[in-house]
Amino acid sequence: MRFDVDDPWLAAAAWSRLAEPGDVVAGSLVAHLGAAGALAWLVEAAADPVATLRAPVLDGLDVPPSASPSASAAPSRAATGEPRHRNAALRLLDAVGRWVPRLDSLDPRRELRVLERLGGALLVPGDPDWPGQLDALGAAAPFALWVRGRADVADWARGSVAVVGARAATAYGERVAEDLAAGLADQGFTVVSGGAYGIDAAAHRGALAAGGRSAAVLAGGVDRYYPQGNDGLLRRLVEHDGAVVAEVPPGSAPFRQRFLARNRVIAALTSSTVVVEAARRSGALSTARRAVELLRPVGAVPGPVTSMASTGCHGLLRDGVAVCITSAADAVELAGPVGSSVQGPEETALVDPVDALGPDERLLLDALPVRQSATVDSLVRSAGLPARRVVTLLGALERCGLARRDGARWRRAPS
Template sequence: MNTILGLVIEHRELLTTLRPRPAADVRELLEPAARMVLGVLSEPGDGVLGRAVAALGPVATADLLLGRCSPREFVERVGDAGEPVESKDADDGIKRWTPRIDEALFTRSIGQAARVGARFLIPGDAEWPAGLDQLGWHAPLGLWVRGRLDALAGGSRSIALVGARAATGYGEHVAGEASAGLSDRGFVVVSGGAYGIDGMAHRAALASDGTTVAFLAGGIDRFYPMGHESLLTRIASSNGAVLSEVPCGTAPTKWRFLERNRLIAAASDATVVLEAGLRSGSINTAGHASALGRPLGAVPGPVTSPASAGCHRLFREYDAVCVVDAAQMAELVVGSAPPTLDGLGTGWAGVAETPDGLRVLDELSTRTPRELGEIVQRSGVVSSRVMSVLGELEADGVVVRREGRWLRRRTA
């Protein structure tokens, strides 16, 4: 592989089939191709690479790596663009990425994606799940999709239902009832396609003619687990979608499962853990949801059941909300919506009518106080304007300041 432009020219026809809409111009394929290449070179959630992409853009970053740059050159280029990188981080990154520069591997991967009818979404596409952008430098470079492209786009309300693979009859019953009830209320049910709670959540949503989305830890050319190949095929061929950030041909590993969990949490408006042991991977998903300031719920179980010990831990350590049915789970999302203008002062209406005001409010959590710098980074609004907006919101009682951090008040 030499340059992204060269790859696009060589594989233009194939790359066009992988996009949601045909590309009229070669330039439209440069960014998608660059993100595909970077996905081959890196592991999910690589923050050093994410920082380079934020500074240089995906095309320049990919060309820099394909040119087998030195760590020093990487540091200088990224630093000059406004994102300082430590020399050790750059050195480690180059050692990770360079051995994966393999055009034959890239060609096989996109060829396999085309054979299974996959499409590739990137940030900025109309179908892109906007919640993923909150992951910042750790956001996915792109998403490979089989099924409905816009399942998580636009105004779709979604709730992640996750839990133990070795679920009990109690856990599966609650999961089935919750998924069906949420589907009936118009929610997209998000999960990980695994055995146990995940599988029951997907099946119940399908049985209710709802929309369900499965995030996988491996490539979507070969569904995993194999025992759920039929279920995942049904999801992709119905009103749902199967997604992954890793290229086709990538095997699921423990690390990729853990990184996959951040996508489930970020792509959903709320996360509910229905049954989980103390060391369950669902606790990891819950941790991501909490870190993102998303509503987190958990279903209680018998205190004598090891399968519910993780849920009880979430109540004590993560301030999870106790939920027992679909109605209470739906309230997690309804309660987390930005306050309406009703009953709030005219000062609030003025802030709400500005794009900056909405962007600042969107990045405030009702659960996790955030520092000014974090709000600036998340919202993309300059610090002086953020302070002005926060001052107005505080005067109207919409936000509170605690020890230099900001928290959005809960609303009825």
Template sequence: MNERIARAALTALAEPGDRLLNRLIDWSGPPGALATIRDGTLPDGIAQTREEKHKAVTRLEHWRRRLPTVDTEADLTIAEQLGVRLVCPGDPEWPTTLEDLGDERPYALWLRGPSDLRNGCLRSVAMVGARASTPYGTRIAAELAARLAEKDWTIVSGGAMGIDAAAHRGALAADGSTLAVLANGVDVPYPASHEGLFAELASRGLLVSESPPGTTPRRSRFLVRNRVIAALTRGTVVVEAAWRSGALNTASWARRLGREVMAVPGPVTSGASEGCHRLLRDSPPALLVTRPEEVIEALGRLGADLAPPPRDPVLPRDRLDPMTRTVLESLPARGAAGPAQLAARAGLDLTAVNAKLGLLAAGGFVERTPGGWRLTALAKDRS
């Protein structure tokens, strides 16, 4: 049996990222790991303590009993029919950043879609958050993803309801790159309401799974797949998350892997943002981000991708020359004043004040009344 077929079999046999199985693969290669499972004999040196050996032997027996149910030839045939490809360590498309997971790395990945996984992950950011997102969180995720995608950053998320879906859709709306790491087979739409989104990802982006086609999701696999989301990307942005959100698990993995962790603040009264605020108060704290430039500054080239400082809003009176602004500021907040009074207040001669009053009237800042000149309601709003 060659290595690729063995790795395909292992993705169907064991739960993703099993430490024991990865140690067996390191010990004797994927075909050797399968042979060990068939034989049921634990190699010397794999487990140290008696307790570890007992657990390892129990795990081997579990896999040995499941082995007859694995039909790798059928999995590969179905994958070929669906346009799904198997990517293994050492392949050109395999992202080397997955090796950072050590004993919890994937055995192989099943991919569906035209995008190249490794190239897409060179400039990538994970965007995760609450499934039960608020309109605020959904809007921020979509806008942030769209603007990052416009700047050629790949958006990586988990295809779930709420923030995940908003991030994928934002990137697609900007005709950008996005990929979803799933807890089920790449041909299984879960949640079912996202069938259209997954179809678009399969045609324009990428669907990624550690399990063969046809695999249905299990609750435990949603947390397990978060490590892959964190490992594939340069950093993770949590847009909206409750105090005990699964998105915080992705942030935890990103921190363990030495990736940047970022959080978008929300209203202090919103329970949906408590997890983000928790990250911002952690030690070390997550980086607070509110716009794509700040994300790029955190993840981009050192000294080259600096975020420009936000600009203060420019008010209409900011465009006035200093003398005109002085005349405007000498008008009373209530009531009216004559040109002579304004000239005295402004410290200017009457001719200059009359000329500036004409400019201010043309700009809609002041108006003439029987009692003199006064501020318009528009000028008060513009201040």
């Protein structure tokens, strides 16, 4: 066996190879047993899956319902033990079939040696440099981060903004992305994107041109910068105080599902997301949707109404899930508390957040109860705003200290 089931650090690295990014069944198992305990359980399950499913490991295991197994993987009631374990057993048995084939070639030490040769670092949950905002992804959070460049991810991610968009960008979109990224970098923000062609590359270039920091979250391993045409650009990120980050180990190839999964990390890692250009089915829209789900503010840059490259941005604006971004000052304001701007700290401290609220924010603030919390549906009715708009604004009001979350309910924060 080329891996250690007793070392939590190595086990976390192992799970980043065994499970695909965003695998909530694996995430639930690791959260329940710890990375090492979950790996030891999988080794036993490889020998006798049905017998292992009878074990007490299922007690208290909470697998999100979105992780539904295939019907062909369903064992009998007798095989899965008590009825209350049945749903978890079905999902686990299906997942074991995905993970076990990778056990034979599992060798996290080899992958760590590759990372060491590249001058990189491995971060796992609990490390001082681990960005805690990724925990908002719950069972879909990464098991580890493989990093080249600035490994203090927790530090630079606290002041980061995602600037994302289409690969097939127009000259207009690339120019706007560069200008926004340069303005954000001038204000001390780390510009985060996906390292792809088009808007991503323009955002990275803009931050570098301003002498700022930028980071790329890749869909493949950090040992091979992808796409190859951006190799030089990604190297410059690392060389100029930035970073290249992946949740899969060296040697992992990028493919469509990993690109989509990577977007959730960009959304969770950053304080806000700005979509510069996006067609109707652009992958950048998935980053925006995940940011909305995480109650992070989203902005969208408008384009010509005749441009197919901007239809996704216009849809975000029409649906009320994004605010209109036309300058770097708008992007800076989006990333900070409601009413913040590019003013100096002394001027900003004098601004009352309530005075800077827009009409929709004021409606929602007035709808928030002071003593008892209310559901989102109730706030939608009270404020007369679309549900998506309410969810977006609640996150903004929470960040500036005007709203407080009580589980799935909300109330006005005490003054």
